[in-house]
Amino acid sequence: MLMKTSTDTLAVDEQVPALQMPDAKTVLHANKVEKTYGNGTHALARMSLRIQRGDFVSLLGPSGCGKSTLLKMFAGLEEPSHGHIRWAGADTPAKSGLTSAMVFQEATLMPWATVAANVRLPLDLQKVPRVESDARVGKALAQVGLAKFGHAYPRELSGGMQMRTSIARALVTQPDVLLMDEPFGALDEFTRNRLDTDLRALWQSTGLTVVFVTHSIYEAVFLSSRVVMMAARPGRIVADVPLEETDRSEAYRLSPPFSEHCRTLSGLLMAASDTIDLH
Amino acid sequence: MLMKTSTDTLAVDEQVPALQMPDAKTVLHANKVEKTYGNGTHALARMSLRIQRGDFVSLLGPSGCGKSTLLKMFAGLEEPSHGHIRWAGADTPAKSGLTSAMVFQEATLMPWATVAANVRLPLDLQKVPRVESDARVGKALAQVGLAKFGHAYPRELSGGMQMRTSIARALVTQPDVLLMDEPFGALDEFTRNRLDTDLRALWQSTGLTVVFVTHSIYEAVFLSSRVVMMAARPGRIVADVPLEETDRSEAYRLSPPFSEHCRTLSGLLMAASDTIDLH
Amino acid sequence: MQTLSDHHASTLNWLAPLIVGAVFLLLWQGLCTAWQVPVYLVPKPSDIARTLVTDGPSLLLALATTLKITVLAFTLATVLGVVAAFLFVQNRLIEASLFPYAILLQVTPVVAVAPLIIIWVKQPTLALVICATLVTVFPIISNTVLGLRSVNPGLLNLFKLNRASRWQTLVRLRIPSALPFFFGGMRISSGLALIGAVVAEFVAGTGGTGTGLAYEILQAGFQINIPRLFAALALISLTGVALFVSMDWLSRKALGHWHESAQGA
């Protein structure tokens, strides 16, 4: 079996307090974090998760199990109610020297700016010269198939096109850590596969660390070096499955190990979902 | 081969003008419609589509090909630039006597109202007595797994939970025509399969007509009585594939006809997508 | 931006302005004492405070009169403003025809029209209320119209699809969407109603019994009783702040659970 259960993970953390033994390779470390929202919703139970430099971690789990919450805490956008998040051993993302980009679950575009201006935003904020930023924006837009829509406004785009704009905005910064919350969910399978392949290639050619929320088990298995399965109410990690590094060409999708992983994860997801009463 | 090409569909329409031969079974009829948005985007090329009472039509196609546009025109929310839409032979949805509900691509919830109040909205608008509406809302919320979240506000929900609220709001009205724009895209596969099965059962037990936009070929094949494949720039119908009526239990997903249909549609989607330059 | 805890934030809301106010008053007192500014030019805060105590009853009586006009005018302006905004949003023709005349209400100086109003309206309180309402109504109309138009197009589609009547769309969609703007208008207008009442009294007089703060100010000015003048001004200002704070509180109550502008602070 390829997975270790969450209980194992927790056990390791309890024994060796993270702060005493900083690990140069650890990029993100959620240390006994817990999240209860203002209205009393217990979104995440106390849990720990360590993400190494160069990991491609997919988060899978039923709707409402706290994937977005965890991602936002990694990004420093939500404070844990207990425990703390460390970025490459530092207190804040800024101190860690790591650059990060995030694709939110909603497209989150500025309605008053064109598609190109929306994508250029992170570069503008970093004061990248206009000549360079224009070139990078052009490239990113082409990558998501929106080369001809740079001058359009967000409300003139379809849902999938808005999401692609948001993806382009994350890619354009060439970050150290890429946090993606169901980025390809609103795309057709063909486009999605193309972008999957592109993302995988980008990850392989750079030292990029990716944390990727998805609902597609196939996508998770195709892309990741590690899949973390969560369960809901309260959100917690129920499995942490490392996947062996192999050549992930299109052929991989038809290979027996691929199906094997998918089946394992399907079972885990079903178990994790059992806590939700759909009827 | 199970499909007829769009050229056939068009040819039929050209020969027999729809208005001269009203068809009692036609629920929705897009007659040579075309859509160009105010900013000049040619979203849909002239096309015709006839949907019969009791059809379960899935619309598949690359992102930005005009699926949402077509759905909105069916709902009477966008005017065609050319041609016209007829509802059961009438000019307007109201005159047709048909009731319809739509799940938009975005959750589109009222931020000031609780989940229960959001779901209750269509019933309130129809002045359904509170006792009855409360019961129906409770049932719909349970159906989408949000029974415990009736008192929450939309901003306290995860993305998938917001979308489920929106689905509950459509189901609660028990409409004649159900228009759904990627309703299950933001849900995990387990929840999605459950809702697929529920929707299929609902459709089978009532005379419901469904027009369903999805990016999942598997979902389309599992659910539909007919799949319409669209291509982009400008949006148009490239294939119209009727599927034989069989028992769609979970076992069907593993049957050879299922795989066969999926493979056919995959090929069609790839062909339809070729017009987008992703690089 | 708001890293302070809720408890600290609300203490801050009370304490900070009080401290600033105290510092300001002390500075004022100090400078007046140091430069020996005569009381009839600028009175010291202590002089004003003493007057507030000694003349308190008569000033409070005047305040009551002014407040009555203010509240009546504000209520009237809210009702009229909201009704006008509804009409404007319901019907393009009504809006195009009448909106420019709503602007007239605002830009025609009360100081100039007050005499005409006094001629036609014999009842003095009513005349004053009308004058003050003229000053108050426009921000409510303008902000409410703006709000009623700022509706999420997706939700508008949802209502259309469910064949909501105009009335249902208004009550269940446009009004809730408009609330942040509407309360913005109320916050502006509450103060305007107060100065409207004062200005109306200035230009139209209250005549006979039951005179308001404007009369007190005029008389104090005429009698060079400057501490009393400042005391009356202080009462007006405090009332204005109280009105604003209560509007703000109302706005938070109504919007707190969902609108960004009402959160955090």
Add this chain to the structure above:
Amino acid sequence: MQTLSDHHASTLNWLAPLIVGAVFLLLWQGLCTAWQVPVYLVPKPSDIARTLVTDGPSLLLALATTLKITVLAFTLATVLGVVAAFLFVQNRLIEASLFPYAILLQVTPVVAVAPLIIIWVKQPTLALVICATLVTVFPIISNTVLGLRSVNPGLLNLFKLNRASRWQTLVRLRIPSALPFFFGGMRISSGLALIGAVVAEFVAGTGGTGTGLAYEILQAGFQINIPRLFAALALISLTGVALFVSMDWLSRKALGHWHESAQGA
């Protein structure tokens, strides 16, 4: 709601108010003639029109003076109001400390403080501008603060994640988000600046310098030259409508391509 074509809609915008205005004026003229209302009580529109023609040049000169004060006060109020709103949104402490005092600006009646201002500010134009600014500034502060707070929380997160400085967040996020509210404030304040200028001249115009429309109104009033009084009022009203329309135009220009409130009409 707006089923009329764009072309028709814009014709309607012009035609409808003109027709309503014409009907109103005809009614007025007719009633005055029928009841033989003496001109010194309520003049007929024809009397006013005649006066507008004969006294046109001198009235326009007066209008120019008033307009100068209006524009200066409006500009000053916009700058000050926006700066104040920025400060308030940047720093919780500044806001808590100073916002209540911004309210004071609004609720302290100019009519009452004008005499004090004249004592301290020797330059008459400046004194008038200050008085008018006091009247004008609050709606801009209030609406702009409201707008700067009404930011999409998702976008705020995006900026935080990209380590945007406060300045960048202000310029690139808060300001664009605030524009609909800001323009709402401008629409209200443009009219207030005008009446502020008129009222300031009424109460503070120390003659000689006071050659604006308020002086014309006062003098026409003293001389029972009622048609001239109405002519001056008409000029003020028209100016107010013109100011409003230009603000509205500006708002549409700035927001038209993205905000709901500016579309359709």
Add this chain to the structure above:
Amino acid sequence: QDKVTFLTSWYAQAEHGGFYQAVAAGIYKKHGLDVTIKMGGPQVNGMQLLTAGQADFIMGYDLQVLKSLEQGLPVTTVATSFQKDLQGLMTHENVNGLGDLKTKTILVSTSGRPTWWPWMKAKYGYAEAQARPYTFNLQPFFADPNTVQQAYPSSEPYQANKAGVKTKFFLFADEGYPPYGTTIVATTKLVAEKPDLVQRFVRASIEGWKAYLANPAAGNVLIKQDNPKMDDEQITFAIQRMKELKVFDGGDATKLGAGVMTDARWKQTYDFMVGAGLLKADTDWKKAYTTQFVKDLKVMP
């Protein structure tokens, strides 16, 4: 040449003619004064501007000076232009005297309330409820024949006349209303430190009045310059009324000379105010004026 600023009580009009004449005819200059006249207006509080040092002399009003004294303002009256206050009442034609108003609505301005209105109530027994606000606008008076209103003899009756409404006018001073009209008020500091300058200003102003009533042409030019809306007809009317009512040369002035003030008159004003509850009895009313500059003036009308 000493620089002097004089602040009037209202927009330039014939009632201020003497001062403008003194400027126009070079009378001030002759007395070594370089005088700037600033116009007052609604809401311009002369007393404050005087004590704030923005004017050296202002056009004053006895009741306000006494009230100021009570508040401790260091001001004093140095001369009076008119022996009679110009305040009065305008009525429709059917009224025969100030005692005839029991059933009338009386329009009283805000400044009238603490001045002549208590005097009138006390003298004729009128009720508070008869009073309605006067906002310097004649339409209410025109619209209702049962209304009477406060007026200046040269102003409102002229306007009413022009509008074709027949009116009568009654001067309060002729019925015993005590204060002087259009006085000259200075700070006690100026009086103590520069009595010579004050003396010169008083003399030149009174001479200005005499010259103005003899031939107003020069003064009128300046009046119309400051207040372009003032027309010749109205000025002529006003001068005529001032002469008829003998405001400049009547009363004590006939014997003692123009500009003169007497202790007896000031006592009457003080007594009236105390009696009406307008002034504290312990106010040192003698400080409200000084006769030192007018007693030897001897400008005989």
